Every structure is written in structure tokens, then in C-alpha cells.
Amino acid sequence: MFKIFLIEDDASLFKEIKERLTAWEYEVYGVRDFQKVMESFAEVQPDLVIIDIQLPKYDGFHWCRMIREHSNVPIIFLSSRDHPTDMVMSMNLGADDFVQKPFHFEVLIAKIQAILRRVYNYSTAAPDLKTWMGATIDLERNRISNDDGMIELTKNEIFILKLLVERKNKIVSREELINLLWDDQRFISDNTLTVNVNRLRKKLAEIGLGAGIETKVGQGYMAIER
Structure with missing residues (x-):
């Protein structure tokens, strides 16, 4: 079972995404303290990370940089902002994909499945x-x-x-x-x-x-x- 680390401060959206992903048999973990995201990341050791851009204290770009200093785990960005530069910046920071809010859940799950299939099947074969x-x-x-x-x-x-x-x-x-x-x-x-x-x-x-x-x-x- 793959572990997904969801860095999202919107409680209702976090709950919905977690419920949907859990139904697909993923383990979903969140952040207890948004000043200690890396501590939670190290504890979870996820197979994939989903990061919202707008977060308390530091934005998603900051946490992407921090994660990339320690890990090449796949990263998907979420954003409610309609800024083309957000996607370019996220990719430059090492993200694997970008999803614009509001989104159809089927699109998100398709991206998650494609990344996990590519990364983990490919690495063993x-x-x-x-x-x-x-x-x-x-x-x-x-x-x-x-x-x-x-x-x-x-x-x-x-x-x-x-x-x-x-x-x-x-x-x-x-x-x-x-x-x-x-x-x-x-x-x-x-x-x-x-x-x-x-x-x-x-x-x-x-x-x-x-x-x-x-x-x-x-x-x-x-x-x-x-």
C-alpha cells in the first residue's frame, strides 16, 4: 500500500482527498504543525507528496525545496491561483506534476496512478x-x-x-x-x-x-x- 503525504491546510479539502484516496487503498497522512512539515515528512517516509501552494507560515514552494534537499520522492502541486508561473516554478523546483483547483478527482487519481506506476514499477524493472x-x-x-x-x-x-x-x-x-x-x-x-x-x-x-x-x-x- 502506497503512502501519500498531503500538505494541505484546508481541513474540508484534506478530508475529502483523504477519503477518496483511502477508498483507492492509499494510506494518507497530513501535517499536524505547519512549522514542522519536514518532521512529519521524515516520520511518514511517503511514496508520493501532494503540496498546496498557499499554506500557513511558508508556502508550498518552500517545502518543495526542503524536500528536494533530502529526497527525490514524487511531488504533485495543487494550486487555486491562476498563475502560469506557478506551474513553471513548481517544475523548476523538482515537482513531477501540477493540478489546478478546482479539479475533478478523477484527474488527480489518474496523475497519482501514472506517477506511482512509472516511478516504482520502472525502478524495479x-x-x-x-x-x-x-x-x-x-x-x-x-x-x-x-x-x-x-x-x-x-x-x-x-x-x-x-x-x-x-x-x-x-x-x-x-x-x-x-x-x-x-x-x-x-x-x-x-x-x-x-x-x-x-x-x-x-x-x-x-x-x-x-x-x-x-x-x-x-x-x-x-x-x-x-
Whole structure:
């Protein structure tokens, strides 16, 4: 049974989400003290985190940063604000998905199921290591390393890199990446993929591999290796 950590201060919404997710046989945990979110996170050790943006004391972006300092657990943001920058910022901080309030519960559960299926089924089935451009990709630990250093990647980033490297020097379409990452592209903004790829490139640049992923305008992306 998967454990979900729900960081939501609206008591009625928390109750509704918990009841719905419990009916799907998820274990749902909340926050007792919004000044001690990380203490609750460490106690629960969740498989997935759902964070509202507007929270007491510190906003959801703050807690996402804090979680990412310690864990690559999948994160979904909730927001009642109609600001496109909220989605971009959440993805830049390492979130895996974004849900706009008010939302249909079926959309939320579809996103949760897709992320859990991808993250936990993939991690047990994939081989541990791959090599690319003189670097070693550790699929189990979500990191890539070479002589210039080692960087940690989120689940989405390592999955994108894996897909591109498996078909290096060949174009992988945006549509295929979206379908493989999120299962149902009806609920995904095209910009979500762009943000994830740009974030991956920025990290790869730290070890001299930023130019290893090329954008093919109007087609998709390609991991190069010569």
C-alpha cells in the first residue's frame, strides 16, 4: 500500500482527498504543525507528496525545496491561483506534476496512478547502470556521474534521460515523451515537458553534458553521442 503525504491546510479539502484516496487503498497522512512539515515528512517516509501552494507560515514552494534537499520522492502541486508561473516554478523546483483547483478527482487519481506506476514499477524493472558520453547513469539511485562530478536527478529527469539515451542519435518526439511520462496527455501542458527537459539540461551542464541533448524544432529531442 502506497503512502501519500498531503500538505494541505484546508481541513474540508484534506478530508475529502483523504477519503477518496483511502477508498483507492492509499494510506494518507497530513501535517499536524505547519512549522514542522519536514518532521512529519521524515516520520511518514511517503511514496508520493501532494503540496498546496498557499499554506500557513511558508508556502508550498518552500517545502518543495526542503524536500528536494533530502529526497527525490514524487511531488504533485495543487494550486487555486491562476498563475502560469506557478506551474513553471513548481517544475523548476523538482515537482513531477501540477493540478489546478478546482479539479475533478478523477484527474488527480489518474496523475497519482501514472506517477506511482512509472516511478516504482520502472525502478524495479530497469537495469541499474547505463553509459553515455563517458558518463555513468545510475538508474536505481537517480544520478549521473563522470570525471567532472556527480549530479542527482528527479524521477522525471532520470526517466527522460533514460528514454533519450536508449535511442541516442535518434529523435524522440515530444508526443511520445509526454505519453510515456504521464500516460494521458489530455491533462498535461506541452510546457511541462519543456520545463522538465530544460531543468535536466541545466543539471547536465554542471558536469559538461549540457549540449548532449539537442532540441529538434517541431519534432522532439535527441541524445547525441559521437
